[in-house]
């Protein structure tokens with residue numbers, strides 16, 4: 001029986017790696033798959049993993065109709081047994097419904113990968129629809145960690161190193177290595193969009209995975225280091241933080 005499975009987790013927990021591994025394992029057994037992604041950090045029409053793997057994929061745009069895509073593929077005689085759908089948080093709810101219909105009416109497996117919530121801890125509309133419709137939602141086993149060592153459950157956005165809780169829901173970007181204060185290679189925001197070629201113009205946008213406690217208290221690795229290096233107490237009770 002075909003299934004719609006949503007593999008979810010925070011940023012940087014290995015979703016794209018798993019997406020490429022699943023494609024490899026299924027195709028190695030003679031199954032035929034189609035790969036999709038949307039706004040991958042590495043550019044258009046690819047699925048890229050931080051482990052260095054990168055594979056060509058069809059870019060999902062706001063007007064992409066998965067049902068039409070599949071009908072077209074089949075009309076051209078292409079066999080399709082499964083779909084790999086990365087960055088699924090960026091798909092529209094209607095596109096998620098198309099994926100569910102493909103599972104039920106065409107008996108094609110759909111493996112979707114994405115983060116559930118944004119930097120404000122609110123569900124992406126596409127992820128919400130996936131949680132509502134998926135046969136199974138599977139949280140990835142590999143856990144991203146908060147700077148405090150706890151399991152990271154939330155994604156924080158930083159602007160010029162400062163955690164923010166307001167702004168556009170979608171800004172493509174990467175997690176900052178916690179050891180660097182300011183990475184000139186990080187994406188910058190210019191005029192409402194992301195433009196890596198125009199580095200000096202806008203603020204530096206970064207992401208960091210945090211536990212809920214530190215997300216709610218807005219304590220990033222940088223904030224914690226700053227406070228640890230001074231006499232200023234952390235903005236919370238350290239005894240409570242150990243709980």
Ligand SMILES: Nc1ncnc2c1ncn2[C@@H]1O[C@H](COP(=O)(O)OP(=O)(O)O)[C@@H](O)[C@H]1O
Nearest residue numbers: 010011012013014015016017018048049050051
């Ligand atoms: N240099 C490295 N050595 C080993 N593992 C790494 C390295 N860099 C990244 N990873 C692994 O890759 C994971 C991120 O994989 P990726 O598929 O890009 O994540 P996601 O798609 O969830 O954002 C990290 O959690 C880590 O486990």
Ligand SMILES: Cc1cn([C@H]2C[C@H](O)[C@@H](COP(=O)(O)O)O2)c(=O)[nH]c1=O
Nearest residue numbers: 011012115118119155169170171172173
């Ligand atoms: C939290 C959050 C993330 N994003 C963007 C940043 C990245 O481009 C992707 C997530 O990619 P990953 O492979 O899971 O690391 O989503 C965003 O646009 N808005 C957010 O709130």
